[in-house]
Amino acid sequence: LSSFVGGPTGKWKVLSIDAVRGAVLPVVERIDIFNPPFPEFKGHSWVLNGVISNARYVEKAEKIQLLARQAPLNRQEATRAALIPIKKSPAWWNMSQDERRAIFEDQSHHTAEGLKYLPAIARQLFHCRDLGESFDFLTWFEYSPQHSAEFEHLVQFLRNSEEWRWVDREVDIRLELGEPNFSKPEVP
């Protein structure tokens, strides 16, 4: 389980929060990511929880390519990040697995296109639909500033894809690595 906590403190400084579709999240200054055992969150505005799960759509040949190309999180040069929580529609979830796979890959080329951006973009998908959260997925990406335009290109490609017709809510949060903003003691 990972918790993305939006509030006044955290190692990721918020550059922008945009509602792509549906309701936006309250604006916060910073985001921190926690894993169990959790500290007591205080003074935060929101918490989004997600779990790393098994792949649903990836086929063996794709998996081999992903493993060969993907970069790890926490690279020193990757000082930019994007947290993009996404909720898909009831109609998406009512489809069968093979219908969803056909839209995801055969029609939208999500993996084939995404692969072109590896290893520049490091990624981690978190699932949260079964946790009763307000989103189905938390998508997390890390990259260096010189790859931010490329990342934008991929995001636009996906938003124009068939798959995105099933997206009901999407918030786009862009971040920059910054020193933790510990709250200053009040001067008497």
Ligand code: HEM
């Ligand atoms: C950086 C290149 C990217 C690659 C290589 C990539 C690859 C993948 C793969 C392989 C999956 C399927 C996992 C499974 O089998 O369950 C996936 C799922 C997903 N990706 Fe990406 N992706 C990339 C970028 C993005 C971006 C930029 C976004 C958001 C704007 C995004 C949003 C999602 C979502 C929401 C899912 C879950 C879809 C679902 O289960 O219905 N991905 N991605």
